[in-house]
Amino acid sequence: QLQLQESGPGLVKPSETLSLSCSVSGGSISTSSYYWSWIRQPPGKGLEWIGSIYSNGDTNYSPSLKSRVTISVDRSKNQFSLKVTSVTAADTAVYYCARAYRYGSGWKIGYFDPWGQGTLVTVSS
């Protein structure tokens, strides 16, 4: 059974870079049928898609975060990562990694399953 696990610092200072990794176990990150995604949820609020990456390294980001976000994949480690630069308090959230079903080509991103357990990142000095 595929499992995802986020890891990274739980506290980041304002203006610095948030870095998280997602380890994938029970399956290969190189499969052609899926995108590997990051989603966040500010405390008490809803879900926000951050971006996704295909196994060949192609990426797609939320327009609202595109200038500050980088998602990368390390196939040798079967993991993918997220970097968000110049963070502010508004970036405080639970960050989830998830696998997204891929409908054919052209970035038709479908349902997210499974999800990691999530990791709370707080931006504070």
Next chain:
Amino acid sequence: QSALTQPASVSGSPGQSITISCTGTSSDVGSYNYVSWYQQHPGKAPKLIIYDVSNRPSGISNRFSGSKSGNTASLTISGLQAEDEADYYCSSYTSTSSPVVFGGGTKLTVL
């Protein structure tokens, strides 16, 4: 503001049925059968309960069902149980600048 519109809250008594709506546009829900629904209990990760409008993943109770009409998708939970009390989110593929949109979430209270 979320791209998909859900009611903030719904409630029902045990054994009853409830429906949660998810209203989008012709750029997402109205044109694609790529709507999914997630259940999220407090402090837990979201869990997929419906995909492609009306399909249930393995292990999901048949008390959960999904449908779509025009620009609005719906999640129906029949035979409400206390364990169904949770937040529910819809999501859809969209042909706009961002390929994925979520609804704002609906808090289900089982009375």
